[in-house]
Amino acid sequence: xxxxxxxxxxxxxxxxLNEELDQPIDIGPQTRLFGSEAVIDSLSLVSLIVDVETDxxxxxxxxxxxxxxxxxxxxxxxxxxxxxxxxxxxxLANEER
Amino acid sequence: LNQVHPQAxxxxxxxxxxxxxxxxxxxxxxxxxxxxxxxARGDETFSHDAYTHIRADVADADxxxxxxxxxxxxxxxxxxxxxxxGVLTSMHAMLMPPSKAREMLxxxxxxxxxxxxxxxxxxxxxxxxxxxxxxxxxxxxEPAGDSIYAVTKAGVATMANxxxxxxxxxxxxxxxxxxxxxxxxxxxxxxxxxIRAIIESLPVARAAQPADVLNTLDFxxxxxxxxxxxxxxxxxxVH
Numbered sequence: 389x390x391x392x393x394x395x396x397x398x399x400x401x402x403x404x405l406n407e408e409l410d411q412p413i414d415i416g417p418q419t420r421l422f423g424s425e426a427v428i429d430s431l432s433l434v435s436l437i438v439d440v441e442t443d444x445x446x447x448x449x450x451x452x453x454x455x456x457x458x459x460x461x462x463x464x465x466x467x468x469x470x471x472x473x474x475x476x477x478x479x480l481a482n483e484e485r
Numbered sequence: 486l487n488q489v490h491p492q493a494x495x496x497x498x499x500x501x502x503x504x505x506x507x508x509x510x511x512x513x514x515x516x517x518x519x520x521x522x523x524x525a526r527g528d529e530t531f532s533h534d535a536y537t538h539i540r541a542d543v544a545d546a547d548x549x550x551x552x553x554x555x556x557x558x559x560x561x562x563x564x565x566x567x568x569x570x571g572v573l574t575s576m577h578a579m580l581m582p583p584s585k586a587r588e589m590l591x592x593x594x595x596x597x598x599x600x601x602x603x604x605x606x607x608x609x610x611x612x613x614x615x616x617x618x619x620x621x622x623x624x625x626x627e628p629a630g631d632s633i634y635a636v637t638k639a640g641v642a643t644m645a646n647x648x649x650x651x652x653x654x655x656x657x658x659x660x661x662x663x664x665x666x667x668x669x670x671x672x673x674x675x676x677x678x679x680i681r682a683i684i685e686s687l688p689v690a691r692a693a694q695p696a697d698v699l700n701t702l703d704f705x706x707x708x709x710x711x712x713x714x715x716x717x718x719x720x721x722x723v724h
Binding site for chain 1: 547554610
């Protein structure tokens with residue numbers, strides 16, 4: 389899985405999420421997803437992570453868990469924005485099993 | 486998003502589908518024309534054109550994730566999940582082997598958690614789902630010998646209530662069907678005189694019949710029950 393592929397996957401999931409939101413958000417690599425400046429609420433973030441996890445697992449051909457201990461212990465959250473999330477997906481999808 | 490019309494609730498997963506209440510419910514849903522995926526540790530005990538048996542331990546997170554990947558791949562979605570897999574060892578706490586106590590916690594409680602969350606991931610895209618946990622009168626009657634079993638059954642009801650909050654925004658209801666004594670392999674493990682005494686103490690002093698369970702199940706699964714969530718229905722007047 390390349391960074392571009394991972395980014396497309398994240399942005400597609402955000403577009404799907406946007407269809408459900410009363411007030412659609414601007415979507416881009418730096419859209420704040422998590423933290424005090426987040427533009428989506430926590431439930432939307434959960435929904436987004438589930439969708440991205442499902443699609444990333446499909447793309448990688450194996451189960452990928454985005455919310456393991458590693459993700460939770462990182463200094464910069466992999467859920468901060470689509471760029472960070474795509475980076476993290478790449479890391480997980482391409483690491484040695 | 487594609488909205489799944491309630492009447493299109495055609496894909497179900499039933500854990501513990503090899504025998505007992507799980508087997509009965511799987512058969513009922515098949516009779517209703519649904520496609521049913523059964524999850525159990527052992528081999529299938531029946532066959533049906535619309536039934537797919539998946540051998541998996543519900544307490545194994547990786548196995549559960551793989552089972553739901555298979556369901557997603559073969560059916561594309563899911564609307565109904567019945568958490569029926571359960572084990573029972575009834576024994577005085579001072580005698581209970583720790584491995585048996587742990588097995589009840591793993592299968593009855595942790596397994597219900599793992600299956601519910603994977604089911605919810607599949608249901609959420611359709612914005613419609615029904616999760617029903619099979620509870621037990623043991624959670625209310627708290628009989629001696631059932632220290633761990635009763636805890637796990639109280640736990641699945643509490644779990645359904647919490648999941649009802651978390652999954653409500655996705656159109657998914659979560660409820661508990663608490664059964665009384667019903668003729669199953671599990672019940673046959675217990676002394677007959679003990680079962681008789683419990684039954685005689687119930688407001689409706691008889692054992693549960695399959696129709697009692699299925700009637701309540703149908704109520705929870707009904708398209709009209711989208712305002713019914715975080716509820717436990719006790720059969721036989723247990724409270």
